[in-house]
Amino acid sequence: MAxxxxxxxxxxxxxxLIGSSIARAARERGLVREIVVQTRSPATLERAKELGLGxxxxxxxxxxxxxxDVVIASVPVxxxxxxxxxxxxxxxxxxxxxxxxxxxxxxxxxxxxxxxSSVHFVPAHPIAGTEHSGPDAGLADLYVNRWCILTPLPDTxxxxxxxxxxxxxxxxxNVETMTPEHHDLVLAITSHVPxxxxxxxxxxxxxxxxxxxxxxxxxxxxxxxxxxRIAASDPTMWxxxxxxxxxxxxxxxxxxxxxxxxxxxxxxxxxGNGLFDLFTRTRAIRRSxxxxxxxxxxxxxxxxxxxxxxxx
Amino acid sequence: MAxxxxxxxxxxxxxxLIGSSIARAARERGLVREIVVQTRSPATLERAKELGLGxxxxxxxxxxxxxxDVVIASVPVxxxxxxxxxxxxxxxxxxxxxxxxxxxxxxxxxxxxxxxSSVHFVPAHPIAGTEHSGPDAGLADLYVNRWCILTPLPDTxxxxxxxxxxxxxxxxxNVETMTPEHHDLVLAITSHVPxxxxxxxxxxxxxxxxxxxxxxxxxxxxxxxxxxRIAASDPTMWxxxxxxxxxxxxxxxxxxxxxxxxxxxxxxxxxGNGLFDLFTRTRAIRRSxxxxxxxxxxxxxxxxxxxxxxxx
Ligand SMILES: NC(=O)c1ccc[n+]([C@@H]2O[C@H](COP(=O)([O-])OP(=O)(O)OC[C@H]3O[C@@H](n4cnc5c(N)ncnc54)[C@H](OP(=O)(O)O)[C@@H]3O)[C@@H](O)[C@H]2O)c1
Ligand SMILES: NC(=O)c1ccc[n+]([C@@H]2O[C@H](COP(=O)([O-])OP(=O)(O)OC[C@H]3O[C@@H](n4cnc5c(N)ncnc54)[C@H](OP(=O)(O)O)[C@@H]3O)[C@@H](O)[C@H]2O)c1
Numbered sequence: 001m002a003x004x005x006x007x008x009x010x011x012x013x014x015x016x017l018i019g020s021s022i023a024r025a026a027r028e029r030g031l032v033r034e035i036v037v038q039t040r041s042p043a044t045l046e047r048a049k050e051l052g053l054g055x056x057x058x059x060x061x062x063x064x065x066x067x068x069d070v071v072i073a074s075v076p077v078x079x080x081x082x083x084x085x086x087x088x089x090x091x092x093x094x095x096x097x098x099x100x101x102x103x104x105x106x107x108x109x110x111x112x113x114x115x116x117s118s119v120h121f122v123p124a125h126p127i128a129g130t131e132h133s134g135p136d137a138g139l140a141d142l143y144v145n146r147w148c149i150l151t152p153l154p155d156t157x158x159x160x161x162x163x164x165x166x167x168x169x170x171x172x173x174n175v176e177t178m179t180p181e182h183h184d185l186v187l188a189i190t191s192h193v194p195x196x197x198x199x200x201x202x203x204x205x206x207x208x209x210x211x212x213x214x215x216x217x218x219x220x221x222x223x224x225x226x227x228x229r230i231a232a233s234d235p236t237m238w239x240x241x242x243x244x245x246x247x248x249x250x251x252x253x254x255x256x257x258x259x260x261x262x263x264x265x266x267x268x269x270x271x272g273n274g275l276f277d278l279f280t281r282t283r284a285i286r287r288s289x290x291x292x293x294x295x296x297x298x299x300x301x302x303x304x305x306x307x308x309x310x311x312x
Numbered sequence: 313m314a315x316x317x318x319x320x321x322x323x324x325x326x327x328x329l330i331g332s333s334i335a336r337a338a339r340e341r342g343l344v345r346e347i348v349v350q351t352r353s354p355a356t357l358e359r360a361k362e363l364g365l366g367x368x369x370x371x372x373x374x375x376x377x378x379x380x381d382v383v384i385a386s387v388p389v390x391x392x393x394x395x396x397x398x399x400x401x402x403x404x405x406x407x408x409x410x411x412x413x414x415x416x417x418x419x420x421x422x423x424x425x426x427x428x429s430s431v432h433f434v435p436a437h438p439i440a441g442t443e444h445s446g447p448d449a450g451l452a453d454l455y456v457n458r459w460c461i462l463t464p465l466p467d468t469x470x471x472x473x474x475x476x477x478x479x480x481x482x483x484x485x486n487v488e489t490m491t492p493e494h495h496d497l498v499l500a501i502t503s504h505v506p507x508x509x510x511x512x513x514x515x516x517x518x519x520x521x522x523x524x525x526x527x528x529x530x531x532x533x534x535x536x537x538x539x540x541r542i543a544a545s546d547p548t549m550w551x552x553x554x555x556x557x558x559x560x561x562x563x564x565x566x567x568x569x570x571x572x573x574x575x576x577x578x579x580x581x582x583x584g585n586g587l588f589d590l591f592t593r594t595r596a597i598r599r600s601x602x603x604x605x606x607x608x609x610x611x612x613x614x615x616x617x618x619x620x621x622x623x624x
Contacts, residue, residue: 102534127531130611131598137611146533176530186523189516191534196575197509198535202594204501204564204571211498217600218488219439221458222414222503223510225607226538232598235591242579242587252516253576257569259516263508264565267554275554279547282514286443286544288529295537296615299442299449303608303615 004030006167007096011036011068013061013083015048017129018100019074020138023053025171028140038064039135040075048135061086068092070167072124073099078240081110093118096160100126102187102237104151104180106244112153120160123151125183126173127191133234144172145293151180188248192241193256196249198230199238316342318479319408323348323380325373325395327360329441330412331386332450335365337483340452350376351447352387360447373398380404382479384436385411390552393422405430408472412438414499414549416463416492418556424465432472435463437495438485439503445546456484457605463492500560504553505568508561510542511550 010032012019019037026032037054038061039045049057058064065071065087073083080101091097097119101107104123115121128146130137148168152161165175178186205216205224216224242249266274290297322344324331331349338344349366350373351357361369370376377383377399385395392413403409409431413419416435427433440458442449460480464473477487490498517528517536528536554561578586602609 127533129534132611147530149531182522186527186531187534189520189523190528190531190536194513194535194539197513197572199591199594200572200575201506201509201568202597203575203590204568206593206597208501208567210494211501213597215498216502217597217604217606218459219461219498219502220601220606221439222441222499223506223542224502225601226542227506228594228598228601229607229613230535230538231591231594233591235588235595238591239584239587243582243584246579246582249579250576253572253579255520256513256516257572257576260509260512260565260569263512263515264562264569267558267561267565270555270558272551272555275551276547278515279511279543279545279550281518282511282540282543283547285514285518285525285529286540289532289537289540292529294529294532295541298615299444301541301613301615303610303613 004170005033006031006163006170007069008033009036009068009070010034011038011064011071012054013038013064013071013073013087014075015039015044015053015135016074017133017137017142018126019072020048020051020053020135021128021140021142022072022074022100022171023048024138024140025143026167027053029170029172031167031170032070036064036068044135051135053135053138062090065090065095066092068095070096070098070164073097073101076236076240077101077103077107077244080107081114084111084114088114088116091116091119095119096122096164098122098124098164100124102191102241103245104149104183108151108153108180120157121153122156122161122164123180124164124168125149125151125187126168128173131229131232133237141172143168146173148173148175149183150175150177151183152177184245184248185252188245188252192245192249193252195230195233195238196242196253197256198227201227202231316482317345318343318475318482319381320345321348321380321382322346323350323376323383324366325350325376325383325385325399326387327351327356327365327447328386329445329447329449329454330438331384332360332363332365332447333440333452333454334384334386334412334483335360336450336452337455338479339365341482341484343479343482344382348376348380356447363447365447365450374402377402377407378404380407382408382410382476385409385413388548388552389413389415389419389556392419393426396423396426400426400428403428403431407431408434408476410434410436410476412436414503414553415557416461416495420463420465420492432469433465434468434473434476435492436476436480437461437463437499438480440485443541443544445549453484455480458485460485460487461495462487462489463495464489496557496560497564500557500564504557504561505564507542507545507550508554508565509568510539513539514543
């Protein structure tokens with residue numbers, strides 16, 4: 001499958017949901033000749049071996065980066081600087097270094113200063129994932145028809161950007177390029193604040209006196225259960241996202257709260273028309289998301305069918 | 313299927329998602345001998361006929377209620393009083409009158425004063441639904457393994473409560489009884505506030521200057537798209553819910569906002585441990601919801617599989 005070949009040696013630093021999905025996709029689609037898998041703990045490394053995710057396995061980041069044409073870090077955003085420091089001395093000239101972190105300005109600040117000028121640094125973020133973590137959670141088709149955002153710095157070699165782009169397209173993704181600043185604002189509203197308010201409402205529901213936790217669980221099909229899926233996402237990953245995209249998150253959260261206060265007033269003063277107008281406007285956006293292939297068109301995400309099947 | 317028979321004549325006032333799901337389930341499971349379908353508009357009535365949802369069809373509420381053993385109103389909460397007034401003179405002695413409204417104190421206040429003492433009033437609320445509306449959206453198995461809450465008044469005949477309960481169990485639901493007051497608090501946190509914040513974040517995302525609407529749509533897989541499903545629910549139904557469950561919604565919203573402010577401070581002052589602790593606590597509740605059969609266990613609600621299949 002040499003025609004699909006994009007690089008000889010791919011080093012994956014971190015092999016959780018995102019790293020292992022890259023391993024599976026790159027292997028299945030013949031995008032690289034060999035894959036080196038690195039992870040922090042012996043237990044995860046052992047599991048990666050059992051799953052056959054790579055050709056070489058190591059706990060040592062520098063060892064993994066040696067001789068690699070492309071190195072991709074898939075670790076919590078807060079570990080980015082440590083990765084850059086560890087791999088920097090081992091990188092070969094001309095190598096491409098990338099990541100998958102959900103925040104980009106902070107990753108650039110953490111990694112760029114440590115990388116030698118002989119390598120190409122192209123930060124990236126695939127907009128795809130699930131609420132599960134670890135090497136078992138990965139999926140070969142996780143990136144199919146999802147977007148991957150690249151945030152190269154102004155002086156990055158366009159050929160390196162194109163090569164990384166080809167790798168993501170090879171995994172089924174659509175690729176878009178923007179500045180790290182803009183990325184962080186876009187993701188604050190499309191991902192970070194939604195996760196924050198999901199975590200928050202689940203937290204609120206857990207410490208009510210009048211309504212018990214078992215009632216909340218029992219009647220969750222009224223809407224609440226959707227939020228619990230998001231609020232079941234990995235705590236380390238999300239702690240790092242909020243700490244490292246602080247400014248954009250606080251900015252978007254401020255607007256959310258302002259709008260919520262207006263909505264609260266409409267309820268308090270019985271402004272039915274105001275409520276109706278907002279609820280009508282918000283409907284249209286769902287249609288567009290389905291039309292653009294970014295969500296399943298089925299009622300209730302199609303899970304109703306899955307549940308009904310499981311019961312019969 | 314006489315052994316499953318619970319009533320002779322069932323009158324359905326309103327034949328949208330909820331009413332038509334009752335029609336389908338009651339028919340399929342042989343719970344009633346005949347179904348009378350009433351709706352407000354000739355167009356919806358025509359569609360109900362085409363779908364074969366009943367045995368008799370009428371635009372007149374009183375006409376529908378005449379000779380019925382059980383009458384169930386499935387209309388927006390704000391239309392409850394109008395229904396009670398219209399059907400009251402036509403009801404036969406001993407009939408059971410019920411509803412499916414998402415708010416219960418207001419429905420009791422609107423309907424109880426108009427109903428004759430010769431009938432049994434048993435308000436109900438099935439905790440099941442989708443973001444779609446109208447008679448085409450109904451599903452025969454919508455209520456299977458979902459909860460239906462009954463909120464009978466203290467002096468209601470227990471036999472009537474049991475009969476309505478049997479009807480819901482016959483449609484596959486589990487039945488629970490509580491006061492209307494408690495119902496409205498439980499639903500405020502498990503359904504109404506989640507819907508409100510979903511509508512709100514979609515509204516916030518729509519009028520940002522720096523981030524365009526097409527960017528919001530494109531990158532919605534980061535979490536935002538889950539909220540758009542909920543925010544695509546029927547505007548009339550939800551306007552009525554917020555206006556009619558005002559006190560409980562404002563109370564729960566106040567707690568949500570208080571908690572959100574605390575979370576905002578954690579982000580501002582870099583309290584990583586505080587964030588990590590909350591995100592760890594919120595994880596557990598998802599597990600319980602899945603264990604209790606109230607959501608699909610698949611990653612991403614299983615929609616990933618549906619989407620991947622559609623693309624190949
Ligand atoms: N999950 C999503 O939906 C999603 C989507 C897009 C982007 N991302 C981004 O992708 C990255 C990885 O997320 P994931 O979901 O793949 O996480 P994951 O499944 O939890 O896997 C994390 C990987 O990073 C390693 N790791 C954790 N902490 C580390 C540290 N301090 N130093 C070095 N290695 C460490 C883990 O090693 P051990 O297991 O050996 O400890 C594991 O290999 C994050 O930056 C996240 O923002 C996630
Ligand atoms: N959707 C859910 O997820 C869900 C879940 C549990 C409970 N509920 C409750 O169920 C009830 C019905 O919801 P639904 O989803 O079935 O709504 P729907 O699909 O929009 O159907 C509404 C029905 O009520 C009729 N109607 C609307 N406005 C009316 C008015 N002012 N006077 C008389 N009839 C009127 C409609 O008639 P025409 O079409 O002929 O105009 C239609 O037959 C609501 O009270 C809601 O709170 C909904």
